[in-house]
Amino acid sequence: MSGLTFRLTSAPVERLDLSTLTPKVLASTPLADVLKLNVGTTKSGVKLGDVFTVSGKPGDTIIIEGSTNKLDFVGTDLEHGSVIVEGDVGVGAGRNMRSGRLDIRGDAGALLGSGIGGGEIYVKGSAGSQVGGLTPGDKFGMTGGLIVIDGQAGDRAGDRMRRGTIFIRGKCGSFAGSRMVGGTIWTELGFGADPGMLLRRGTLIGPSVDQFLPTFVDAGRHDLVILPILSRYLREKLGPKAPKALPGIVRKYAGDLATVGKGEILITA
Amino acid sequence: MKINGIEIDDTFAEAFGMAGTGVIITADTMKWARVAAVTMSGFGTSVIGAGAEVGIDRELSPSETPDGRPGVRVLLFGFSPDAAANQLKTRVGQCVLTSPGSACYAGVESEKRIGLGKGPRYFGDGFQTAKKLGDRRYWRIPVMDGEFVIEETTGVVTDAVGGGNILMLGNDRAGLLQTAEAAVDAIGNVPDVITPFPGGIVRSGSKVGSKYKGAIASTNDAFCPTLRGRVKSEVGPDTIAVLEIVIDGLTSKSVADAMRAGIKTVLEIGAAKGVTRITAGNYGGKLGQHHYKLRELLP
Numbered sequence: 069m070s071g072l073t074f075r076l077t078s079a080p081v082e083r084l085d086l087s088t089l090t091p092k093v094l095a096s097t098p099l100a101d102v103l104k105l106n107v108g109t110t111k112s113g114v115k116l117g118d119v120f121t122v123s124g125k126p127g128d129t130i131i132i133e134g135s136t137n138k139l140d141f142v143g144t145d146l147e148h149g150s151v152i153v154e155g156d157v158g159v160g161a162g163r164n165m166r167s168g169r170l171d172i173r174g175d176a177g178a179l180l181g182s183g184i185g186g187g188e189i190y191v192k193g194s195a196g197s198q199v200g201g202l203t204p205g206d207k208f209g210m211t212g213g214l215i216v217i218d219g220q221a222g223d224r225a226g227d228r229m230r231r232g233t234i235f236i237r238g239k240c241g242s243f244a245g246s247r248m249v250g251g252t253i254w255t256e257l258g259f260g261a262d263p264g265m266l267l268r269r270g271t272l273i274g275p276s277v278d279q280f281l282p283t284f285v286d287a288g289r290h291d292l293v294i295l296p297i298l299s300r301y302l303r304e305k306l307g308p309k310a311p312k313a314l315p316g317i318v319r320k321y322a323g324d325l326a327t328v329g330k331g332e333i334l335i336t337a
Numbered sequence: 338m339k340i341n342g343i344e345i346d347d348t349f350a351e352a353f354g355m356a357g358t359g360v361i362i363t364a365d366t367m368k369w370a371r372v373a374a375v376t377m378s379g380f381g382t383s384v385i386g387a388g389a390e391v392g393i394d395r396e397l398s399p400s401e402t403p404d405g406r407p408g409v410r411v412l413l414f415g416f417s418p419d420a421a422a423n424q425l426k427t428r429v430g431q432c433v434l435t436s437p438g439s440a441c442y443a444g445v446e447s448e449k450r451i452g453l454g455k456g457p458r459y460f461g462d463g464f465q466t467a468k469k470l471g472d473r474r475y476w477r478i479p480v481m482d483g484e485f486v487i488e489e490t491t492g493v494v495t496d497a498v499g500g501g502n503i504l505m506l507g508n509d510r511a512g513l514l515q516t517a518e519a520a521v522d523a524i525g526n527v528p529d530v531i532t533p534f535p536g537g538i539v540r541s542g543s544k545v546g547s548k549y550k551g552a553i554a555s556t557n558d559a560f561c562p563t564l565r566g567r568v569k570s571e572v573g574p575d576t577i578a579v580l581e582i583v584i585d586g587l588t589s590k591s592v593a594d595a596m597r598a599g600i601k602t603v604l605e606i607g608a609a610k611g612v613t614r615i616t617a618g619n620y621g622g623k624l625g626q627h628h629y630k631l632r633e634l635l636p
Contacts, residue, residue, distance in 0.1 A: 212469070231469050252468065269466055293363075293440050293486040294468055294477055296405045301470040330466055 071129030071149075072099075074120040080138045083109045083158060084119065087141035091149030091168070094126050109140075137177055143170040146187060159196070160203075162189045165213060178222065179203065184232065185212045188305070194219030197241065200234050200251075201227035210234070210251060214305060223260070226253045229270065235302060235311070245272045248331065252298065256311055259333075267324040267331035273298075273314065275337035284323035284333060291316045292334070338632065342608025343615060345631055350502045350596065351619035352627040355384070356421045357497025357587045358451060359394065359412040359444030362433055367396060367407035373436035374409035377428045381413070382534050385554065389424035390414040390499060390585050392531030394444075403442045404486070410444050412531045414585045418493045422451040429487070430457045434478070440486040443473075445587065447492035454487035494587055498627050501584035501592035502618045503599050504542070504560065509611025510578040514538070516610045517580045520599040530586040530595040539581040542618060557618075575613060589627055596629055601636040 072094060084107045094102060099122065108114030124131075128149035132142065135155030142161045143151040146168040153161075156174035163179065165187040175193035181200045195217045200210030201224060208230040215234045223241035226234055229251045236253070242260035245253055248270040258276035265281060273295075299313040318334040338345045362377070364370040374393050381391025394410040402408035413428070415421035433441045434457050443453060454476040458465045461478040467489070468475045474489040503520070507513030521537030524530060532538075547555035558564050559571040560579045572579065582599055586592035603612060617631055 214471075233470065250467070250469075252470075271468070290483060292477075292484060293404050293406075294475060294484065297403055297475060297486070298468075298470060300403065300405065305471075330464070 070125055070127030071131060072122055072124045072126055073131040073133060074122055076132070076134035076136065077119060077121055079136060080119055082112065082114065083138050083140055084114065085109050085141050086139055087144035087163070089116070089130060089142070090144070090146050090151070091128055091130060092147055094130065099126070135174065137175065140177070143189075146170060156193070162187070165189070175219070181210055181213070181215045182206070183208070184210050184215070187213045189213070189215045191217045191219070194238065195221050197222035197224050198227050199225040200229050200232065201225075208249065216306065221255070226251065226270075229253075233301070237311070240274065245270060245331070254298070264324050264331055264333055266327050268328040269330045271331070272333045273336060275335065277333060277335065280321065281324060283326040284321040285325065287320040287322045289317050289319050292318065340604045340635070343604055343612055345635065346614065346616035347632055348617050349619055349622070349631065350500075350617035350629040351622060351625035352498045352500040352502070352592060352629065353625045354495070354627070355414045355416065355497045355499035355585065356418045356493055356495050357412060357414050357445065357585070358421045358425060358491055358493040359410055359587075360425070360429065360453065360491055361397060361402055361408050361410050361442040361444045363402045363404050363406040363408040363440045363442070364436065365406060365438040369436065369438055370407050370409045371396070373433045373439045374411050376436065377411055377432040379432070381428075384415060384499065388415070389421060390531070390533040391424075391428065392533045392585070394529065394531055395525070404440055406440075412444070412529070412585070412587065414497055414499050418449065418451055418495065421493060425451065425453065425491070426456040429453065430460070434460060434480070434485050434487075437482055442488045443491035445492035445494060447494050449493050449495070450490040451493045452489070453491040454489045457487055497585070497587050498589050498592045499585040500625060501586065501596055501627070501629055503582045503596055503603075504579060504616045504618055505581075505603060505612050506572060506576045506579050506614040506616065507611040508575045508577055508613055512610030513578050513580055513612055516603055516606050516612050517582060519606060520582055520602045523598040523602040524582065524584065524595045527591060527595040527598050529588060529591040530584055532582055532584055534583055537582060539583055542579070542581045545620065571616070573613070581618065592627070593629055593634060597634045597636070600631070600634055604636060
């Protein structure tokens with residue numbers, strides 16, 4: 069593993085936009101110019117070199133040390149290689165990722181992996197609202213890839229998500245899968261209130277739901293062949309850290325009948 | 338050359354390039370995975386008459402299948418990827434989709450893909466849903482016993498080989514058949530090959546052409562023991578029956594390995610069961626691009 073290590077020298081006084089800090093940009097830009105990149109979000113014009121020290125050689129990996137939740141858009145547009153963050157990140161981490169791997173060894177802010185189309189995001193801590201969601205102007209949220217969160221996820225995870233998989237070891241907030249068009253959200257500790265609001269297609273899996281929307285119907289208990297396929301997919305991705313395989317029988321709730329209604333909430337307990 | 342009482346001709350099997358694809362069929366039990374696989378393989382003997390040559394490659398343990406259930410790998414060979422795709426769609430739609438508890442996945446991995454669930458998914462009448470995990474897309478089609486899961490595409494290779502063969506001549510029809518069965522069993526252990534004819538064995542070898550208009554193939558009179566004396570016969574006076582094993586494989590090496598395994602078994606059994614000679618079918622080497630010389634395949 070070769071690459072550059074960026075170490076935050078002091079707590080930022082303003083939010084920093086690190087969307088330009090990708091392996092692709094670093095591979096094509098002289099390091100001296102990289103340090104001149106404007107990462108500030110106010111008129112002050114903070115340069116990368118003002119707040120980070122750099123060590124190592126350019127390669128496929130970027131390591132960000134001493135990170136705080138004021139570092140936004142880490143790993144944006146990532147197409148290859150990996151970004152490892154020691155600490156927390158702010159909003160929009162992994163936005164529009166297409167491939168590669170983003171490893172956040174702390175908490176993530178809102179809109180983690182918004183618009184992600186491929187690649188993998190791993191969060192050691194918890195994530196804010198709208199994991200895999202969308203921002204104004206986007207047609208869809210997450211359209212592919214994998215997001216794994218070891219802690220909790222905030223509200224509206226998978227908002228207008230179309231494809232891909234979100235796996236949350238902790239609890240998922242309210243309104244998970246709102247306006248979802250496809251894809252899978254799997255939580256090991258259950259969903260908050262009203263998951264699947266205006267869910268068109270897609271699958272929400274968990275042991276419990278705090279409160280069901282009235283527009284979901286109980287479709288009975290079923291053994292679904294797709295579930296062991298999903299378990300195997302995560303086993304291949306996560307190895308020994310993979311979750312326990314899904315049970316053979318789940319209870320299916322179909323909805324949201326306020327819209328297309330081809331989605332499902334599968335209760336594993 | 339004679340080994341263990343069996344004469345081996347100094348000749349070669351002539352085989353042809355084909356498109357090869359495959360699927361993995363799973364079910365709740367191996368019995369039902371086999372039922373679907375056997376049904377799908379039915380009428381899949383000769384590409385000329387049946388449109389495709391289809392057979393079971395091997396059984397798969399639950400740990401080898403995408404959904405952790407018992408499975409069977411079926412291989413299908415056609416003249417072209419398009420021809421194979423059409424046969425696949427029809428056979429999967431009629432024989433696998435309909436079989437209780439079945440699911441169907443890609444059985445060949447290659448860059449070139451053909452549709453697998455692309456056609457059958459429409460059976461869902463709009464209730465079907467897709468699930469994409471990584472780079473694989475699965476269709477879930479509601480059926481009366483739950484859901485039929487089928488992968489969207491499977492791989493196809495264009496350097497597959499069809500028509501590898503072994504001809505066995507004997508003076509005891511029952512013993513010859515037993516020996517051929519043992520050879521087919523041995524070939525069954527070779528990966529990536531099928532023996533598409535009934536039980537893996539052909540009793541009606543054919544020649545190209547016919548005296549009748551419209552028939553593109555007819556009985557291989559040179560190897561018909563009852564015609565000895567009437568035609569330019571290839572069989573000796575003691576031969577009362579000839580059986581052929583036809584082999585299709587995803588690679589030329591797999592076909593050679595299968596022929597080698599079959600010949601080895603026949604030679605190990607020896608002449609005691611009535612096999613007197615091993616030869617192979619060819620067209621003078623002018624039609625098929627793959628030649629398998631028997632003397633290079635001896636154990």
